[in-house]
Amino acid sequence: MFNRRLQKNFQAFASNGIFTSSTTDPDWASAHGLLPRFFNALKVKAFYGTILDKTRVFMHEWSKRVAAAGPEGALLEHANDWFACMTADAVVKCAIGLDMRNVERKGAGEALHPFIACFRGGIGALLGHADLKKEMGLSYYNPLASKKDALHRIVLRRREEAEAMVSDMVEKTRRGEIGDANSVIGAMLNDKAPNTGEYVRLQAIYGHVINLMVAGHETTATTLAWTLYYLSKNPACEAKALAEIRDVLGDATEPTADHIPRLPYLEACFREALRLHPAVTAIARDAAADTLLKGKWLVRRGQRVNINLVALQRREDQWGGPFGDPSSFNPERFMPGACEAAGLPPRHPQASH
Numbered sequence: 001m002f003n004r005r006l007q008k009n010f011q012a013f014a015s016n017g018i019f020t021s022s023t024t025d026p027d028w029a030s031a032h033g034l035l036p037r038f039f040n041a042l043k044v045k046a047f048y049g050t051i052l053d054k055t056r057v058f059m060h061e062w063s064k065r066v067a068a069a070g071p072e073g074a075l076l077e078h079a080n081d082w083f084a085c086m087t088a089d090a091v092v093k094c095a096i097g098l099d100m101r102n103v104e105r106k107g108a109g110e111a112l113h114p115f116i117a118c119f120r121g122g123i124g125a126l127l128g129h130a131d132l133k134k135e136m137g138l139s140y141y142n143p144l145a146s147k148k149d150a151l152h153r154i155v156l157r158r159r160e161e162a163e164a165m166v167s168d169m170v171e172k173t174r175r176g177e178i179g180d181a182n183s184v185i186g187a188m189l190n191d192k193a194p195n196t197g198e199y200v201r202l203q204a205i206y207g208h209v210i211n212l213m214v215a216g217h218e219t220t221a222t223t224l225a226w227t228l229y230y231l232s233k234n235p236a237c238e239a240k241a242l243a244e245i246r247d248v249l250g251d252a253t254e255p256t257a258d259h260i261p262r263l264p265y266l267e268a269c270f271r272e273a274l275r276l277h278p279a280v281t282a283i284a285r286d287a288a289a290d291t292l293l294k295g296k297w298l299v300r301r302g303q304r305v306n307i308n309l310v311a312l313q314r315r316e317d318q319w320g321g322p323f324g325d326p327s328s329f330n331p332e333r334f335m336p337g338a339c340e341a342a343g344l345p346p347r348h349p350q351a352s353h
């Protein structure tokens, strides 16, 4: 159930999306029936060209900076922001067909696409970070307005702007100017959800698009950033990943979609970074029935259980032993067959994912 005060506050910007509504809500049910269809292996393979294109632009911008710096190399600041620009561009182009070109904009020192600026402003104000003077101008000096009210007003203003942009995306999809019938917006406009037999409500599309941004870009951006951080701190792992890439790609300068499943060590590096720093640090579930855990702890029906993924993914009994300290970076933990070779039960394929 998405019913706690903090969650309700989040809805002020993110509305009734797949993450920000209760599973009893019809808006949740129709989106839950439709959206996962975009994440099967075939679909993701179809997105490959766009993802590669966005990666290429990103590499071009970083290479320019490295080349300009000469043999000493360059210090690139705000790496996470670069990654977030790339992943936002990829997600929005794949899902909606809109090309925001944030990496190019950032590279040219220009303002980011207004949708990203608005999204960041809205979420930032929700979490209590906002430059009130900049956002509110003279009204910032109103002695009768509390900071909380000011932040709330910013959230509502940002939502209004974001809603107008999503409406524009819906119109452009209808006119065939962006995306197609298979884009996320196209599918929400044209298809009934298989589980409910209902269309997604037009007014609910805004929440689903914002939720997709929440779900889809900072998760992948921080995972990329942590993976590169750990590879830079562990030169032996970096060398092994590079050797695997050279071996599999041969003379090719860019990977094709078929190369990707043939890079298990590289995948293990991502999984290991994701284990140590899960982009979603906790998930919550409400008990469907009274449940006695381990014969000791009674969880009442409706009671919320928060699952701390950071702690779970560093448990000594699950992750220690032959692979060393659970807080250390060791991609070997995720290599196919590694657990069996160490005399342990096989790792669940979805572990740390």
Ligand code: HEM
Residues within 6 Å of the ligand: 018, 032, 035, 036, 091, 212, 215, 216, 217, 219, 220, 223, 278, 279, 280, 283, 284, 353
């Ligand atoms: C490293 C990257 C990612 C991580 C760590 C991650 C993590 C998660 C987690 C933990 C959940 C389940 C939450 C829960 O059950 O309470 C989830 C669900 C979901 N994620 Fe991701 N995610 C990632 C990337 C993405 C991307 C790229 C997209 C879309 C572009 C996406 C879209 C979704 C959606 C739509 C759901 C909800 C599915 C449903 O309830 O039917 N995620 N993700």
